[in-house]
Amino acid sequence: MQADSLLAPPSTVTSLRDCHESKGLITIEGEIVEVSAIRKVLSGKQYVPVRTIKLTQDGKSAVVSLWRESAIVDLSLGETVILSHIKFDPKNFIQLQTTNFSKFEKKKKMETKIKILGVLEKDSAPEKLEVLLENGSIFEVGAHVFQPFEEELKQGAIELMAEIEGKTITKLNK
Numbered sequence: 001m002q003a004d005s006l007l008a009p010p011s012t013v014t015s016l017r018d019c020h021e022s023k024g025l026i027t028i029e030g031e032i033v034e035v036s037a038i039r040k041v042l043s044g045k046q047y048v049p050v051r052t053i054k055l056t057q058d059g060k061s062a063v064v065s066l067w068r069e070s071a072i073v074d075l076s077l078g079e080t081v082i083l084s085h086i087k088f089d090p091k092n093f094i095q096l097q098t099t100n101f102s103k104f105e106k107k108k109k110m111e112t113k114i115k116i117l118g119v120l121e122k123d124s125a126p127e128k129l130e131v132l133l134e135n136g137s138i139f140e141v142g143a144h145v146f147q148p149f150e151e152e153l154k155q156g157a158i159e160l161m162a163e164i165e166g167k168t169i170t171k172l173n174k
Helices: 002-007 068-072 143-154
Strands: 026-035 039-043 046-057 060-067 080-089 092-106 110-121 128-133 138-142 158-165 168-173
Touching: 026 060, 046 068, 060 068, 068 092, 110 143, 128 143, 138 143, 143 158, 143 168
Parallel strands: 060 092, 138 168
Antiparallel strands: 026 046, 026 080, 039 046, 046 060, 080 092, 110 128, 110 158, 128 138, 158 168
16 A cells, blocks of 8 residues: 555646645646747756646646656647646746656547637638637637538538547548
8 A cells, every 4th residue: 555655646636726725746637828848957967858838727827847758748739638746846836847756648539519600710820720619619720621611611600520639620520
């Protein structure tokens, strides 16, 4: 029992709203809204990779400093991730940081029925579009993914089956 808690210490699931008040190791979930470049910092006698991300959940946000293996995970804006076994940075209490026990999990794709009301081109990336759904959500979709439905949308809102990963629609079907 004691060996289990040393190998896999408990990590309390905590919302971003409450994470700054939690003690010990916590697990959080959020959408990535900022990702820094990976940099190397001296830790002890060796350099290790570090980067920061900003997560949001229900209007609240938190900055997380990712160390070592967690820093080199391939990340994209809009992805929803679950980070376990993180703690407050003792030097910077507004930031969370990964630990040796931290695990990084990307939320899996989900398939759902959506109703698209409109589409906007993104100035920063012409190959990407933003779609507005009936529920007020905005998702990104590749122009090539949406192209077969352009004419139909001109007639009004369209209902489609969508495969969604984070804030990105990866597939659309009738």
